[in-house]
Amino acid sequence: xxxxxxxxxxxxxxxxxxxxxxxxxxxxxxxxxxxxxxxxxxxxxxxxxxxxxxxxxxxxxxxxxxxxxxxxxxxxxxxxxxxxxxxxxxxxxx
Amino acid sequence: xxxxxxxxxxxxxxxxxxxxxxxxxxxxxxxxxxxxxxxxxxxxxxxxxxxxxxxxxxxxxxxxxxxxxxxxxxxxxxxxxxxxxxxxxxxxxxxxxxxxxxxxxxxxxxxxxxxxxxxxxxxxxxxxxxxxxxxxxxxxxxxxxxxxxxxxxxxxxxxxxxxxxxxxxxxxxxxxxxxxxxxxxxxxxxxxxxxxxxxxxxxxxxxxxxxxxxxxxxxxxxxxxxxxxxxxxxxxxxxxxxxxxxxxxxxxxxxxxxxxxxxxxxxxxxxxxxxxxxx
Numbered sequence: 001x002x003x004x005x006x007x008x009x010x011x012x013x014x015x016x017x018x019x020x021x022x023x024x025x026x027x028x029x030x031x032x033x034x035x036x037x038x039x040x041x042x043x044x045x046x047x048x049x050x051x052x053x054x055x056x057x058x059x060x061x062x063x064x065x066x067x068x069x070x071x072x073x074x075x076x077x078x079x080x081x082x083x084x085x086x087x088x089x090x091x092x093x094x
Numbered sequence: 095x096x097x098x099x100x101x102x103x104x105x106x107x108x109x110x111x112x113x114x115x116x117x118x119x120x121x122x123x124x125x126x127x128x129x130x131x132x133x134x135x136x137x138x139x140x141x142x143x144x145x146x147x148x149x150x151x152x153x154x155x156x157x158x159x160x161x162x163x164x165x166x167x168x169x170x171x172x173x174x175x176x177x178x179x180x181x182x183x184x185x186x187x188x189x190x191x192x193x194x195x196x197x198x199x200x201x202x203x204x205x206x207x208x209x210x211x212x213x214x215x216x217x218x219x220x221x222x223x224x225x226x227x228x229x230x231x232x233x234x235x236x237x238x239x240x241x242x243x244x245x246x247x248x249x250x251x252x253x254x255x256x257x258x259x260x261x262x263x264x265x266x267x268x269x270x271x272x273x274x275x276x277x278x279x280x281x282x283x284x285x286x287x288x289x290x291x292x293x294x295x296x297x298x299x300x301x302x303x304x305x306x307x308x309x310x311x312x313x314x315x316x317x318x319x320x321x322x323x324x325x326x327x328x329x330x331x332x333x334x335x336x337x338x339x340x341x342x343x344x345x346x347x348x349x350x351x352x353x354x355x356x357x358x359x360x361x362x363x364x365x366x367x368x369x370x371x372x373x
Binding site: 030 | 098151154158
């Protein structure tokens, strides 16, 4: 069984959707010859084997999780100070 | 052996609750269970889960590395059947060998090396009846196993160079045994007979082609594969047989290992009698 990656989904989302537990992500990564921390592309097909009948997988299939962080909050204003660089590489202190 | 994610998480939570500095900071009583003080969505629960997951990944990967090393050690023991099978897969077509029997891969590109590894499947069997070491091999084309007739003489010479003195070997490099099967299939009459038949044939094909090299075919596993097909109610395999390269056909009563190490799937040899299932 193959799972198609939705926007902002990580391998952990795929694992919990298909197997009902995040610990399945390692086996899915090995089966698909990808790294656990690889960024997935939208529409990518991931081989997940048999879909679990666990409750978590059933419930989440109604509202698939997508937990990848793709936006970085950029603080600005009087209370914040930027250290080194600009944009996503910068480090902010309050 | 790696602990489960739950075991690691519970261990961390217990340690967290035992810590006197944490206890005085949060002000909970001794022996308070973690779950009764922190909610499932609390930041503490989430951070402990993340740390537990990291530990779980490391432990699981260590297990996998250990299993790989164990397997490698087993294969490296020279002279065993597994070693012969490994050496066959290490054959590089058109490459010279060094004094240790390893192919000389210098001055070759990665693509050339990969292309020269033509033996994709190999198994060695110690046939005590005849006193021969049987070596079954097969190449692969588009995912289908095939014999390596053109390269057979080179491979025989390779075996002579790497084998232990005094070992009598026999190379088996033949077309796959032709698989035939007849079965009665009771299917859900709401579905089209032709669709279920098509899916059943695909299931048989997948089972036959995905058998491990020199793996054992069993009628029971074939029945299980057919039972998985959507719309199939009952499966009764009536007959099964395998025909080897010499034309000798042998019926399979319950299990069999193909002579060539693998079966060929030919659709015409699969006869499915589709019967609508009536309650």
